Amino acid sequence: MSGTEKSKAHAEQAKGKLKETAGRAVGNERMTAEGHADQAKGKARQAKEDVKDTFRH
Numbered sequence: 001m002s003g004t005e006k007s008k009a010h011a012e013q014a015k016g017k018l019k020e021t022a023g024r025a026v027g028n029e030r031m032t033a034e035g036h037a038d039q040a041k042g043k044a045r046q047a048k049e050d051v052k053d054t055f056r057h
Contacts, residue, residue: 005045005049006046006049008042008045009042009043009045009046009049010042010046011042012038012039012041012042012045013038013039013042013043013046014042015035015038015042016034016035016036016037016038016039016040016041016042017035017039018035019031019032019034019035019038020032020034020035020036020038020039021035022035023035
């Protein structure tokens with residue numbers, strides 16, 4: 001997995017976790033859902049890069 005894409009995936013997951021936690025802390029369901037969605041996007045990006053790495057080798 002390229003370093004740049006790996007960094008983006010991890011950053012997106014961290015941002016999502018932070019947003020989800022903040023949403024739960026203040027009782028904002030929309031923010032919680034957005035955080036969960038950001039985490040899912042980060043995991044999908046990471047999975048895509050893992051598949052690309054598998055076929056490169």
